[in-house]
Amino acid sequence: MQDLYNQIKNQYTVDLDNVESVLDLEKFKAKYNKLITGLMQALAKAKLTDKKLYGPRINQLKNSYEIAVTKKIGDLASLNAKNVEDLTIPHQPRHSGRLHPTTIVIRELNDFFRSQGFSIQEGPEIETPEYNFRRLNLPEGHPATDLQDTLYIKEPDLLMRTHTSSIQTQILSGYKPPMRVVVPGKVYRNETKSSTNSSFFYQYQGFVVDKGVNIQNLKEMLTRAHQFLFGEDVKLRFRYKYYPEVSPGMGVDMQCRFCLGKGCQVCKYRGWIETLGSGMTHYNCYKACGINPEVWTGYSFGLGLDRLVMNKFGIDDIRKLYSGELAYQ
Ligand SMILES: [Zn+2]
Known part of the structure; x- marks a missing residue:
């Protein structure tokens, strides 16, 4: 009995200190409840002198043990309370996804052109030379149809559209004028990657077919679109340029917003x-496309969206737009 008493007395506080979970405590109690029960049974069978000597000691040990176990239960409960997340506390907002800069600009342009009576269309990215070249006044053998510029899926029948003008010819061929349509979309060229060129990029095509449309209407529409995107103070330059699908052709330059016309890497030191x-x-x-040009006139335009996006958001390298750079995703 004396050995058992000493064993319990010396060991239980050490074991209890090592209890770190409710499961540990259950194991601890299973062990020591059994030992203490054994000790009580031994005391009941002990001689009277031993009973007198050990009775009070064993009672005291039992009381201390029960107090220590009760305290441990309280400690474990408060520890668990700290570890359990309070679901009522508002948590820190996490970074969620946002729109790609190109998507933002497409949507802004869509808003603008919708307000001007345009409808928004999409079309296939894989195209035939008929819609991508022929109906755009690009005859067979034209340098633009060359392998140097065009990515063919199956030469010469299928290619990746090189411009969104291919959707324009699809729509001109399939619908009757008058019409006002814009087409945002990805286009593909056989180009070497650089800070301003990529093998695929975004264009924003638009066209109007109506009676009595003139080039002044086109200029006004393009000016308003740029002002909508960049503000009233945007500086534009219109100049004659040759494109096979239009006559006359007009190129539009915007003053570089990185250098304000002084010249920098983005504008290739042209200022525009x-x-x-x-x-x-x-x-x-x-x-x-089956439209009578004696009756109908109209204009077409194709914006290079990436450079607009770069200018609007101050992005100095086109590759950042498509590289998975988190800042722009
Ligand atoms: Zn510049």
Whole structure:
């Protein structure tokens, strides 16, 4: 009995200190409740002198043990309370996804052109030379149709569209004028990657077919679109330029917003960035698409969206737009 008493007395506080969980405590109690019960049974059978000597000691040990166990239960409960997340506390907001800068600009342009009576269309990215070249007044053998510029899926029948003008010819061929349409979309070229060129990029195509449309209408529409995106103080430059699908053709440059016209890497030290090509839709193009050019006139324009996006958001390298750089995703 004396040995058992000493064993319990010396060991239980040490074991209790090592208890770190409710499961540990259950194991501890199973062990020591059994030992203490054994000790009580031994005391009941003990001689009277031993009973007198050990009775009070064993009672005291039992009381101390029970107090220590009760305290441990309280400690474990408060520890658990700290570890359990309080679901009523508002948590820190996490970074959620946001729109890609190109998507933002597409949506802004869509808003603008919708307000001007345009409808928004999409079309296939894999195209035939018929819609991508022929109906745009680009005859077979034209340098633009060359392998140097075009990515063919199956030469010469299927290619990745090189411009969103291919959707324009699809729509001109399939619908009757008058019409006002914009087409945002990805286009593909066989280009070497650089800070301003990529093998795929975004264009924003637009066209109007109506009676009595002239180039002044085109200029006004393009000016308003740039002002909508960049503010009233945007500086534009219009100049004659050759594009086979329009006549006359008009290139539009915007003053570089990185250097304000002084010249920098982004504008290739020109001070201006070409944002789009445009013009009055070519007579041959209407004819190829089944529209009578003697009755209908209209304009077309194709914006290079990436450079607009770069200028609007101060992004100095086109590769950052498509590289998975988290800052722009
Ligand atoms: Zn510049």
